[in-house]
Amino acid sequence: MESSGTTRRQATRQRLYEAAVTLIAEKGFSATTVDEIAERAGVAKGTVYYNFKSKTELFEELLRHGVGLLTASLRAAAEESEERGGTRVEALDAMIRAGLAFIDRYPAFTQLYVAELWRTNRAWQSTLLVVRQEAVAVVEGVLRDAVRSGELSEEIDIPLTAAALVGMVLVAALDWQAFQPERSIDEVHSALSLLLHGRVSGH
Secondary structure (H helix, E strand, C coil): CCCHHHHHHHHHHHHHHHHHHHHHHHHCCCCCCHHHHHHHHCCCHHHHHHHCCCHHHHHHHHHHHHHHHHHHHHHHHHHHHHHCCCCHHHHHHHHHHHHHHHHHHCHHHHHHHHHHHCCCCCCCHHHHHHHHHHHHHHHHHHHHHHHHCCCCCCCCCHHHHHHHHHHHHHHHHHHHHHHCCCCCHHHHHHHHHHHHCCCCCCC
8 A cells, every 4th residue: 555645746746747748848848947847736846856856857757657658558458458359450459549548648748759759869868768669569569479370470570560550659649639630539540440450452
């Protein structure tokens, strides 16, 4: 059982993450100050430094936390699909939907994550690569099982295919939110599902 102090600290950290992610998405990392993060989170400035040594550490932990949530939701989707007796391809389909649902829930975080992924010389670059690999590894595992069970061809390049599936979900979801917000998650999922099942060519 977690102590109330631990729970309270987690709640404070969550507030700081939410404040930081929206501010940084609005203004960029450099222009965002610790004072603003504290004010947006409704806490004293000292609280930020009590929880994180610096703004950089806060951001690094934010990335770790956010991608950790995404990884957990992908893993849960695959496990639930397996428990229902679904195929590995159905598990991948469930993961696509879980990814879309995550991005729908945390749009500012996703924009930030995608933007940071392509920047270099950042203090958190190595953390970002580690957490990205954790998310992609979940997809790789299901792809590996699908090849082993004969559902997918042995010719597929597992690391690139996993990265392509994750990238497809990220970019399609951001496009959905920015340019096609009137669409439902079901519509977006069904379009990506056709791609996954290779039915776009009309065969």
